[in-house]
Amino acid sequence: MNLKTLSEKLGLSQTTVSRALNGYPEVSTATRLRVEEAARQYNYRPNSRAKGLATGRSMVIGQIIPTSIQHEMVNPVFGDFVSGATQALAGHGYDMMISRVLDEDEGKVYRELHARGAVDGVILQGPLVEDPRIPLLREIGLPFIVHGRSTGEAGPYNWVDVNNRRSFQRATRFLLDLGHRRIGLLNGHETMDFARRRRAGYTEALAGAGIAPDPALMASDEMTESFGFARTRDMLALAAPPTAILASSMLAAIGVRRAIQEAGLRMGRDVSVITHDDDLSYLKNGEDVPIFTATRSSVRRAGIILAEKLVALIANPAAAPVTHMLEAELVVGRSTGPVPVKG
Amino acid sequence: MNLKTLSEKLGLSQTTVSRALNGYPEVSTATRLRVEEAARQYNYRPNSRAKGLATGRSMVIGQIIPTSIQHEMVNPVFGDFVSGATQALAGHGYDMMISRVLDEDEGKVYRELHARGAVDGVILQGPLVEDPRIPLLREIGLPFIVHGRSTGEAGPYNWVDVNNRRSFQRATRFLLDLGHRRIGLLNGHETMDFARRRRAGYTEALAGAGIAPDPALMASDEMTESFGFARTRDMLALAAPPTAILASSMLAAIGVRRAIQEAGLRMGRDVSVITHDDDLSYLKNGEDVPIFTATRSSVRRAGIILAEKLVALIANPAAAPVTHMLEAELVVGRSTGPVPVKG
DNA sequence: ATTCCAAGTCAAAGCGCTTTGAAACCCGAG
DNA sequence: CTCGGGTTTCAAAGCGCTTTGACTTGGAAT
Numbered sequence: 001m002n003l004k005t006l007s008e009k010l011g012l013s014q015t016t017v018s019r020a021l022n023g024y025p026e027v028s029t030a031t032r033l034r035v036e037e038a039a040r041q042y043n044y045r046p047n048s049r050a051k052g053l054a055t056g057r058s059m060v061i062g063q064i065i066p067t068s069i070q071h072e073m074v075n076p077v078f079g080d081f082v083s084g085a086t087q088a089l090a091g092h093g094y095d096m097m098i099s100r101v102l103d104e105d106e107g108k109v110y111r112e113l114h115a116r117g118a119v120d121g122v123i124l125q126g127p128l129v130e131d132p133r134i135p136l137l138r139e140i141g142l143p144f145i146v147h148g149r150s151t152g153e154a155g156p157y158n159w160v161d162v163n164n165r166r167s168f169q170r171a172t173r174f175l176l177d178l179g180h181r182r183i184g185l186l187n188g189h190e191t192m193d194f195a196r197r198r199r200a201g202y203t204e205a206l207a208g209a210g211i212a213p214d215p216a217l218m219a220s221d222e223m224t225e226s227f228g229f230a231r232t233r234d235m236l237a238l239a240a241p242p243t244a245i246l247a248s249s250m251l252a253a254i255g256v257r258r259a260i261q262e263a264g265l266r267m268g269r270d271v272s273v274i275t276h277d278d279d280l281s282y283l284k285n286g287e288d289v290p291i292f293t294a295t296r297s298s299v300r301r302a303g304i305i306l307a308e309k310l311v312a313l314i315a316n317p318a319a320a321p322v323t324h325m326l327e328a329e330l331v332v333g334r335s336t337g338p339v340p341v342k343g
Numbered sequence: 344m345n346l347k348t349l350s351e352k353l354g355l356s357q358t359t360v361s362r363a364l365n366g367y368p369e370v371s372t373a374t375r376l377r378v379e380e381a382a383r384q385y386n387y388r389p390n391s392r393a394k395g396l397a398t399g400r401s402m403v404i405g406q407i408i409p410t411s412i413q414h415e416m417v418n419p420v421f422g423d424f425v426s427g428a429t430q431a432l433a434g435h436g437y438d439m440m441i442s443r444v445l446d447e448d449e450g451k452v453y454r455e456l457h458a459r460g461a462v463d464g465v466i467l468q469g470p471l472v473e474d475p476r477i478p479l480l481r482e483i484g485l486p487f488i489v490h491g492r493s494t495g496e497a498g499p500y501n502w503v504d505v506n507n508r509r510s511f512q513r514a515t516r517f518l519l520d521l522g523h524r525r526i527g528l529l530n531g532h533e534t535m536d537f538a539r540r541r542r543a544g545y546t547e548a549l550a551g552a553g554i555a556p557d558p559a560l561m562a563s564d565e566m567t568e569s570f571g572f573a574r575t576r577d578m579l580a581l582a583a584p585p586t587a588i589l590a591s592s593m594l595a596a597i598g599v600r601r602a603i604q605e606a607g608l609r610m611g612r613d614v615s616v617i618t619h620d621d622d623l624s625y626l627k628n629g630e631d632v633p634i635f636t637a638t639r640s641s642v643r644r645a646g647i648i649l650a651e652k653l654v655a656l657i658a659n660p661a662a663a664p665v666t667h668m669l670e671a672e673l674v675v676g677r678s679t680g681p682v683p684v685k686g
Numbered sequence: 687a688t689t690c691c692a693a694g695t696c697a698a699a700g701c702g703c704t705t706t707g708a709a710a711c712c713c714g715a716g
Numbered sequence: 717c718t719c720g721g722g723t724t725t726c727a728a729a730g731c732g733c734t735t736t737g738a739c740t741t742g743g744a745a746t
Binding site for chain 2: 733
């Protein structure tokens with residue numbers, strides 16, 4: 001069913017039918033009702049491509065899958081983020097399109113998406129320190145919003161980010177207050193902007209307590225279970241092992257827990273652990289009492305917020321740059337406790 | 344840059360330029376080269392919507408996010424699957440579009456996607472036993488392929504699935520061969536078709552050893568870490584606890600491991616564990632030697648295969664139904680061992 | 687020279703929608 | 717009656733592409 005046949009059935013012109021369906025005022029209530037009823041009856045939906053061609057907008061938001069550094073590690077956070085974003089977009093009549101490319105081609109893909117008119121805007125994931133994609137997108141003139149920030153980017157751009165620096169500062173202070181002095185940091189790849197900020201928060205808190213960061217207690221890599229396990233095992237084998245560990249993700253923290261247990265120690269008593277928790281729907285931090293003390297910020301909610309902002313941005317391109325800082329909450333679970341007394 | 348201005352710059356008609364770019368034979372090699380060069384120079388890309396409108400195809404594949412039973416639990420497998428699928432689709436010039444809806448509306452969304460001409464085909468995730476979406480899609484006439492199968496569906500349909508029955512049968516036999524007699528099963532929701540088949544494989548293997556399945560050793564729910572933990576804890580507290588446990592996902596298995604350790608037991612010695620492993624990029628089963636003995640099948644690879652098949656299907660709608668069975672491999676890790684001797 | 691044919695090129699129609707500018711209608715005021 | 721003005725409807729152009737059917741060529745065959 002298309003506009004033409006629908007309007008023929010109604011004995012009206014395409015103009016009138018189109019207007020009736022799109023809520024224009026120059027249509028009498030009687031005809032509007034009649035048209036709407038017919039549209040429902042024949043299950044008519046305007047063809048997306050034709051509509052897009054006529055209006056010049058695609059009503060699609062693009063998102064490039066973060067295939068990160070070296071290995072194509074698909075971010076576990078992706079599913080929840082997309083779920084939130086698509087939900088929000090749907091409310092505004094937008095669809096979400098996923099692309100995936102080798103890292104080198106990413107610029108080419110943005111260019112192409114724009115040249116083809118395939119998307120009205122994009123969400124940029126996993127920003128690096130001095131991320132080249134930001135100037136690129138600006139140059140292309142494709143509306144975009146960044147999930148995170150990029151240190152070293154001079155110009156204005158739209159972003160929504162968690163206050164990673166502050167949340168890791170708070171977490172570190174929390175451990176310091178419990179008497180911990182040797183605190184390990186298992187961070188994400190430090191080419192990623194968020195990881196850089198988390199480390200800053202960590203070292204700032206340490207500095208506040210007069211503690212110099214110890215390189216032997218700091219590791220950074222992809223935040224897998226194995227990474228959490230291996231680095232924790234190494235740290236616990238040190239002459240002066242840490243009494244607490246700060247992990248950058250639940251998955252890494254699970255590895256940390258495994259290493260602690262395999263060393264014959266108990267988490268929360270012998271070694272305290274705090275992790276960042278993206279509040280993933282499929283990886284809950286315990287049922288009632290959280291397993292891990294954690295800095296928590298829902299990535300799903302971030303997806304919703306980013307989508308809303310981007311839609312608003314597209315509607316009003318002249319608007320001032322949009323920025324939005326999310327504060328993570330510090331939830332206390334069973335993985336932290338006072339520093340164990342010696343001997 | 345659009346076709347019109349490009350052809351004007353070249354002093355050719357739109358017809359010729361279009362044909363040159365699309366590889367039609369009625370264009371001399373000289374002009375073709377000239378056109379291609381100019382297209383590159385001006386970074387020309389045909390507008391997706393205009394092209395789609397003219398050809399009647401959208402070159403987009405749809406995929407509905409599996410918001411499952413009750414809670415909107417986003418499948419952890421989603422990221423890897425989509426990553427594989429989009430990669431394969433890109434190779435054929437297709438894009439992937441994600442939609443997400445409340446469960447009740449799912450039929451409506453498929454109808455709408457089709458009516459709007461937004462997609463040329465869809466991938467159906469997480470099929471249930473007697474899944475109503477299959478007859479619905481058939482009725483709508485939208486090309487589709489199912490990731491999994493649906494017991495009780497009489498008519499033919501296209502699917503790619505792991506041989507879940509056989510892989511759980513093999514895993515169970517493996518445990519039986521090690522002398523285990525009380526084997527727990529932590530299954531997914533048994534409205535899901537895959538879970539039903541896994542249980543069938545499990546009970547068949549038990550039956551082959553003359554063992555009646557014990558309801559106290561079988562649980563099914565969403566496959567979270569907490570689920571794995573709680574049910575394992577319960578089972579280990581039984582008068583006759585299991586000596587081995589079969590888990591339906593890595594995440595659940597991680598919960599199983601935690602429960603085993605908290606009970607003061609050792610995995611692989613006191614309690615054996617086998618899990619299904621989707622080979623997720625961010626949740627590797629150990630580095631060199633697998634942590635868990637597992638039935639392994641890459642969901643990323645499944646994504647690639649499904650995408651390829653769907654594209655072929657759209658190209659040739661008259662083709663016979665496509666089905667493809669993937670066999671999981673049984674990889675032996677450190678989580679299994681002979682049944683512990685009593686006393 | 688003329689005819690014919692293949693190779694190369696083109697103008698124009700059409701895909702399904704929105705939107706502009708014009709026309710038709712209706713009703714009360716003059 | 718006629719006119720004016722708001723209300724309602726319409727025909728047609730345009731969005732950027734593909735594709736049909738026709739029109740030029742240049743050269744080989746007659």
